[in-house]
Amino acid sequence: MQVTRRGLVTGAAVGGGVVVAWMLFPRSYTSPLEPVRGEYAFDAWLRISDSGVITIAVPQLEMGQGVTTLLPQVIAAELGADWRQIAVEPAPVSGAYANVPLAAKWAPMWMPFAPGLAGGEDSLLARRYAEGTRFNATADGTALAAYEDACRLAGASARAMLAQAAARRWAVAWEECEAADGFILHGDKRLSFAELAADAAGELPPDPPPLRPASYGEEGIAGETEALITFPRLDLPAKVDGSYQFAGDIRLPGMVFAAIRHGPLDKAELTDFNPFNARGIRGIVGAVKGKRWLAVAATSWWAAERALDAMQPRFRVEHMVDSERIDQALDDALRRGEGHVVEERGSGFDSQGKPDFARRYEIGCAVHATLETASATARFADGRLELWLATQAPERARQAAAGALGIPVEQVILYPMPAGGSFDRRLEHDHAIEVALIARELGQPVQLVWSRWQEMLGDRPRAPAHILLTSGIAQGEDTTITGLKVRIAAPPANLEFGRRLFDNRTSWAAVRDSAGQADVMACEGAMPPYAIPDVTVEHVPAEIGLPVSRMRGNAHGYTAFAMECFIDELAARRGLEPLSFRMAMLGSDPRLAECLQRAASLAEWNGGADQSGQGLACHRIGDTQSGGRIACVAEARRGEAGIEVSRMVAAVDIGRIVNLDIARQQIEGGLVFGLAMALGASTRYAAGLPLAQRLADLDLPRLADCPDIEVEFIVSNATPADPGELGAVVAAPAIANALHSATGVRVRRLPLLSGGL
Secondary structure (H helix, E strand, C coil): CCCCHHHCCCCCCCCCCEEEEECCCEEEEECCCCCCCCEEECCCCEEEECCCCEEEEECCCCCCCCHHHHHHHHHHHHHCCCHHHEEEEECCCCHHHCCHHHHHHCHHHHCCCCHHHHCCCCCHHHHHHHHHCCCCCCCCCCHHHHHHHHHHHHHHHHHHHHHHHHHHHHCCCHHHCEEECCEEEECCEEEEHHHHHHHHCCCCCCCCCCCCCCCCCCCCCCHHHCCCCCCCCCCHHHHHHCCCCCHHHCCCCCCEEEEEEECCCCCEEEEECCHHHHCCCCCEEEEEECCCEEEEEECCHHHHHHHHHHHCCEEEECCCCCHHHHHHHHHHHHHHCCCEEEEEECCCCCCCCCCCEEEEEEECCECCCCCCCCEEEEEEECCEEEEEECCCCHHHHHHHHHHHHCCCHHHEEEEECCCCCCCCHHHCCHHHHHHHHHHHHHCCCEEEECCHHHHHHHCCCECCEEEEEEEEECCCCCCCEEEEEEEEEECCHHHHHHHHHHHCCCHHHHHHHHCCCCCHHHHCCCCCCCCCCEEEEEEEECCCCCCCECCCCCCHHHHHHHHHHHHHHHHHHCCCCHHHHHHCCCCCCHHHHHHHHHHHHHCCCCCCCCCCCEEEEEEEECCCCCCEEEEEEEEEEEECCEEEEEEEEEEEECCCCCCHHHHHHHHHHHHHHHHHHHHCCECCEECCEECCCCHHHHCCCCHHHCCEEEEEECCCCCCCCCCCCHHHHHHHHHHHHHHHHHHCCCCCEECCCCCCC
16 A cells, blocks of 8 residues: 555644544544744644754653654654754644554454454554544554654655755755755755745645655664664653653642552452541641542642551452462363464364373563652643643543543643653553542642552552463474464453553453453464464463553563473473474574574573573564564573573564664663563562562562673564564573573473472
């Protein structure tokens, strides 16, 4: 399908106008960018001022992944701008920034009755839904897939308009002009973007605009020819000097600070509290009672927190979450539950109860543990709510807050703030509802900040799972796997999450409404990249009573662990070297095979034998054409304090790389995140409360625990893939396989050592 400028957005007139998005029919929106004095809007994406500053709107949440550099970089490269002139601002909520690929992927959540109708990135139904509902959520690494074409078109269109304005002054053909370093050039003549902005904004851009010959990609990234990074991150200087603003940094006239207490999990109701106990604490402004929480506002957050401790709120709980019951429910589901086939290859595989080889793996609840706890600032006056909030789904947060107050969503103004980490935690918006209600009751601006304990209590973790892998193996000298069945017992986490996000259901209603339903996305990554002719992937929906949600890596976090540990165990059973065993089955994915060979070479792989402490794993996220691939060799041993991981080497293929520095940061950060998943970042539950109440309770790796990390990228012109989740899912199986190499003991549970060694 040919993409034209009108296929995405058409530009706004100077100082206003409309943006038109074309789907089955044209759809108009109020221009999302409003230029101030001395600025000129060229598109839904950028403004140029008469001082030369180019302000680019980014419709994705910056949560450390570098998206506020990545998308502006695409526009700047296509525009021919000087990177030093680029400024960034969060894009307002608008259908002009619809995330169509994510809407298509998440169709089972918002259209569970017939998700196949909206499948595929070119789905007109997904486009219509995403634009009509202003769906620009940040998730699943879809920023480039959703917005690169639009950013290129925006940059090319503005470049053409600037060239047209310059050509009129010079009486030449605009097609003969070039753009570079913030200037329009023609022979020895040149004019800056700043000098041309006013005239250029009134030009009619060509349709389609003339794109540069190739999409931007950093070259020379292999070995000693690594290129200098010409697009440093725009957010780093402010983060280093402390001027970068988060939701908790907002200060408004007359603002007060609120702390909150929630009841145990799940479906708790506030029954009693004693306000007189807090009468001696200075600065208290008032208390707000919700059905399931109690908040206190004061002139300082610490005073509000002390007041809540003194008031001793009590709750009645209908059902209290307990890990023993969760384990039993998963075990029962795996053994006797009805399985739903969600994916098959060949004729599928069923061992008829007599597999040649079978292993079971157990995965515990993984918590998000973001550095920034839930924080939001609100002001409610004259029927209008203003929200300062970090959210991955801004329109859903607006709708939830509007519904809580009983006002039209148009009366909710959301100022998007960056997040101090998320890992998909900010897809939830309970705190937006709470701060809106508190601001209304108090009648003055309020900032709500959850304590670390409340963050742990309110966190909806990645779903736990029990996984059984059974295989058929060719007999004799042939060592191939003839068939494989992957049976996953886990709650339908994505369907449950979808009912909260799209239908604004309570946590227990979402659990109830999704119970017993097969969740395809709960089995992502379970279809192996290996050339196994007959494969069946089966989901067994389990009812565990604990609300769960999405997390970085999602199902890949446990399917990669089970699959790569299983392959290692199968190789050992057959007396085969793990690397060669994998390579023999990767003929259909040469890109993943190259990653595996490269990682083994860099790490000086020795076969993982003789207690070497080396282990390897590989994984693919996405399809065979456009997915990202990674292979990792870890070196680990059992130490006095637990598992000691000394080195991690990764080879990565993510296709065309837009920003090498950000890609490297994402892989390295992902490997450390995966290390945390292997060592801890999990909690058990008793009497409705998480046993881990502080970061210190999670066994997270500290700086001294982080291994030496070496990452090498494989040069590729394939479609760009997101690097953010690859390292996060491959680290744990590589470490588990390394631990087996070092100790001879096989651990089949995440976190490792959670059941002892």
